[in-house]
Amino acid sequence: MIKRIFIRDTNSSSADKARDFCNVLRNQLREKQMDEKVQLIRAADMGVYNQGIVMRILPDDLLYGQVEEKDIPRIVSETICGGKRLNDLMCHHAARQCRIVLRNCGVVDPESIEDYIAQDGYQALAKVLEQNDPEKVLAELKTSGLRGRGGAGYPTWLKWNLARNVKESQKYVICNGDEGDPGAYMDRSVLEGDPYSVIEGLTIAGFVTGASKGYFYIRAEYPLAIERIQKAIDQAYACGLLGENILGSTFRFDAEVRLGAGAFVCGEETALIASIEGKRGYPRPRPPYPSTQGLWGKPTVINNVETLANISPIILKSGKWFAGIGTETSKGTKVFAVTGKVKNSGLVEVPMGTSIREIVFDIGGGAGSGKKVKAVQTGGPSGGVIPEDFFNTPVGYENLQKIGSIMGSGGMIVMDESDCMVDIAKFYLRFCVDESCGKCAPCRIGGTQLLNLLEKISDGKGEEAHLAALRRISFAMQKASLCGLGQTAPNPVLSTLNYFEDEYRTHVLEKRCPARKCGRLFRYSIIQEKCKRCGLCVRNCPSDAISGNREKGYVIDEAKCSRCGLCLETCKPNAILRG
Amino acid sequence: MDAAQLEKDVSEIAGDWKNKEGNLIMILHRIQSKYGYVPREVSLEISKHLDIPLARIYEVITFYNYFKLEPPGKCTISVCMGTACYLKGAPTLLNELERVLGITEGQTTKDGMFRVEVVRCLGCCGLAPVLTVDGKIYQGVKKNEIGEIISKYAAEENGGNGGHKEKP
Numbered sequence: 001m002i003k004r005i006f007i008r009d010t011n012s013s014s015a016d017k018a019r020d021f022c023n024v025l026r027n028q029l030r031e032k033q034m035d036e037k038v039q040l041i042r043a044a045d046m047g048v049y050n051q052g053i054v055m056r057i058l059p060d061d062l063l064y065g066q067v068e069e070k071d072i073p074r075i076v077s078e079t080i081c082g083g084k085r086l087n088d089l090m091c092h093h094a095a096r097q098c099r100i101v102l103r104n105c106g107v108v109d110p111e112s113i114e115d116y117i118a119q120d121g122y123q124a125l126a127k128v129l130e131q132n133d134p135e136k137v138l139a140e141l142k143t144s145g146l147r148g149r150g151g152a153g154y155p156t157w158l159k160w161n162l163a164r165n166v167k168e169s170q171k172y173v174i175c176n177g178d179e180g181d182p183g184a185y186m187d188r189s190v191l192e193g194d195p196y197s198v199i200e201g202l203t204i205a206g207f208v209t210g211a212s213k214g215y216f217y218i219r220a221e222y223p224l225a226i227e228r229i230q231k232a233i234d235q236a237y238a239c240g241l242l243g244e245n246i247l248g249s250t251f252r253f254d255a256e257v258r259l260g261a262g263a264f265v266c267g268e269e270t271a272l273i274a275s276i277e278g279k280r281g282y283p284r285p286r287p288p289y290p291s292t293q294g295l296w297g298k299p300t301v302i303n304n305v306e307t308l309a310n311i312s313p314i315i316l317k318s319g320k321w322f323a324g325i326g327t328e329t330s331k332g333t334k335v336f337a338v339t340g341k342v343k344n345s346g347l348v349e350v351p352m353g354t355s356i357r358e359i360v361f362d363i364g365g366g367a368g369s370g371k372k373v374k375a376v377q378t379g380g381p382s383g384g385v386i387p388e389d390f391f392n393t394p395v396g397y398e399n400l401q402k403i404g405s406i407m408g409s410g411g412m413i414v415m416d417e418s419d420c421m422v423d424i425a426k427f428y429l430r431f432c433v434d435e436s437c438g439k440c441a442p443c444r445i446g447g448t449q450l451l452n453l454l455e456k457i458s459d460g461k462g463e464e465a466h467l468a469a470l471r472r473i474s475f476a477m478q479k480a481s482l483c484g485l486g487q488t489a490p491n492p493v494l495s496t497l498n499y500f501e502d503e504y505r506t507h508v509l510e511k512r513c514p515a516r517k518c519g520r521l522f523r524y525s526i527i528q529e530k531c532k533r534c535g536l537c538v539r540n541c542p543s544d545a546i547s548g549n550r551e552k553g554y555v556i557d558e559a560k561c562s563r564c565g566l567c568l569e570t571c572k573p574n575a576i577l578r579g
Numbered sequence: 580m581d582a583a584q585l586e587k588d589v590s591e592i593a594g595d596w597k598n599k600e601g602n603l604i605m606i607l608h609r610i611q612s613k614y615g616y617v618p619r620e621v622s623l624e625i626s627k628h629l630d631i632p633l634a635r636i637y638e639v640i641t642f643y644n645y646f647k648l649e650p651p652g653k654c655t656i657s658v659c660m661g662t663a664c665y666l667k668g669a670p671t672l673l674n675e676l677e678r679v680l681g682i683t684e685g686q687t688t689k690d691g692m693f694r695v696e697v698v699r700c701l702g703c704c705g706l707a708p709v710l711t712v713d714g715k716i717y718q719g720v721k722k723n724e725i726g727e728i729i730s731k732y733a734a735e736e737n738g739g740n741g742g743h744k745e746k747p
Contacts, residue, residue: 179702180699180700181700182660182661182662182663182665182699182700183661183662183663183700183704184700184702184704185700185702185703185704188702220608220645221645221698221699221700221701221702222702223714258601258604258605259604259605259608260645261604261607261608261643261644261645261646262643262644262645262646262699263642263643263644264699275604276601277600277601278600278601278602278603278604278605278639279601279603279639280638280639280642281642281643296600337704337705339662339663339704339705339707340662340663340666340667340704340707341666341667345663345704345705345707346705377662380662411662411704413662413663413666415666419666427662427665428662431699437642542678564671564674564678565671569722569723
């Protein structure tokens with residue numbers, strides 16, 4: 001049997017040693033004529049950190065940590081050829097992560113349906129079709145407490161049940177893979193790493209709701225995800241797992257890929273439907289909800305990628321098992337994309353109820369820059385910031401809402417002291433202003449006005465009254481916007497304003513940016529005592545803002561300076577001051 | 580483009596999508612991957628072929644960021660402005676690109692060589708900051724590496740060995 005070895009250098013601070021390690025290992029395997037029987041894969045993330053070079057050997061399921069080149073001969077002869085476990089190399093890391101959604105990522109070959117089937121793939125669909133009782137599936141999902149992983153957290157069984165109860169011959173199910181939230185990539189990883197489980201989940205959704213057609217709506221920016229899902233669909237057709245008489249039953253289900261085209265609003269379900277229909281992605285008022293009137297006016301269920309990846313494990317292991325993980329109201333696990341100013345950036349899947357502190361510090365390893373972690377942002381442009389004081393909050397839909405953010409799709413962006421909260425609010429708001437479809441006035445006009453005010457504040461033209469205006473406009477947008485995009489767009493502004501009002505006030509009253517991000521609120525100057533008069537800064541300055549000569553020294557003209565920071569970077573004796 | 584050829588191309592592109600519901604966006608994707616953008620004469624032909632008004636086609640093209648109405652540069656440099664990239668210095672990279680190439684985001688250099696774009700999120704936040712040149716990903720890019728990346732592509736283009744491969 002072919003062995004598979006996943007390798008990663010988990011010491012993120014050092015240069016990546018995995019490549020050299022792989023080369024040495026490959027050579028030694030070749031010497032033993034084992035290279036045909038072993039597949040080496042350099043993994044992107046294994047859920048283990050700071051354990052040096054880590055190897056996961058499959059199918060033996062051995063996890064070796066702190067492996068060095070001198071250990072290679074032993075590993076090759078004893079473990080790979082001899083099948084023996086080397087106890088001194090076994091990696092005993094705290095099992096904080098719990099992989100349900102990511103169970104197959106990096107384990108199953110995403111381009112081989114046989115491999116997926118060998119890992120219990122399609123067992124859930126077989127069970128469902130054999131029992132032929134959609135109500136039973138719904139009951140199981142109800143027990144499991146699974147809620148939508150796209151962000152809103154609507155109970156999945158309820159959504160399916162609504163569509164199921166509508167009497168209509170044609171219904172649809174859609175997998176929402178329009179992961180537009182900047183800084184989040186769990187859906188991409190699942191689509192690329194385990195496409196079959198999403199297809200299986202969608203097929204089961206089709207069976208339960210009575211839909212005979214499913215769509216995968218995937219961002220055009222994810223070409224590999226599109227390719228893999230398409231390949232997986234083709235293979236499923238070839239194996240009789242899509243099309244007519246699936247697994248010998250009377251159930252028929254077809255699946256097709258539709259591409260997004262770069263519009264954030266299309267993650268909203270009514271806009272997504274419009275987009276699949278080939279129209280502008282405009283949202284429409286609800287009700288009627290898609291479960292009664294969706295795609296082409298027919299009952300439609302839309303589920304997020306991660307939600308669908310949870311379906312098969314629930315069916316195979318029971319809803320009770322799933323409900324045993326997590327908190328009172330939020331069951332199961334959640335995948336977070338932990339990125340930004342964090343040492344171990346990557347995907348983590350943790351049980352609901354894990355604290356933010358555990359995710360950021362224990363798994364993420366803290367800021368890694370030596371600077372203090374200031375906050376995390378969850379929920380992307382619809383979410384909010386959570387300051388470090390609240391890091392003990394256990395993650396869950398309600399818990400995060402209580403502290404002014406949302407679970408969202410699972411982006412978790414870590415920010416440190418060098419990040420300015422006004423700048424962050426501006427970043428997200430600009431995103432929403434760009435992405436607003438323009439249909440309703442509160443979002444179209446409100447967003448632009450908010451952005452204008454924030455720009456004034458970061459340009460040093462802010463007034464105290466602006467802070468109240470920010471709150472007022474935000475409130476109006478929340479209440480009056482047509483869809484989720486407009487209703488949640490002010491969240492990043494409100495939450496930064498609530499938790500970091502001091503920072504806003506410093507911008508407004510003292511005209512100062514504590515994090516030195518807002519270009520108009522700090523300046524570069526030359527410390528004459530340190531300056532060696534080399535003139536390097538003059539030659540590098542793109543805006544000709546530095547004048548002077550070797551005798552008299554140099555000065556920076558604040559009016560001309562574009563705050564690019566090139567002088568600071570090129571100055572050898574560190575004579576440029578930012579303040 | 581000669582009319583007969585255009586008609587043939589368009590019916591090839593539309594292909595089996597012609598009779599499917601909600602096909603317009605998928606057909607536009609195919610056009611853009613063939614030409615690199617959506618040329619007006621192709622839109623006109625599609626309008627005839629599918630029997631939908633040109634205004635409907637433009638309505639959709641202009642709504643979605645992904646569709647372009649102008650030809651791209653020979654090399655398209657896309658700077659990721661996802662949150663992680665933003666925090667890790669993507670704005671600095673964009674400034675540097677704009678400075679070195681003398682164009683702003685969304686423009687193409689006069690010689691038609693480089694086009695600079697900002698993209699929302701490429702979904703490789705762990706590698707931030709990220710930019711892509713013709714789809715090839717550069718991770719953890721630093722400001723002083725920009726010049727190097729650009730000159731590499733410029734040299735390849737001037738190298739005479741056919742330069743960059745045609746877009747599929």
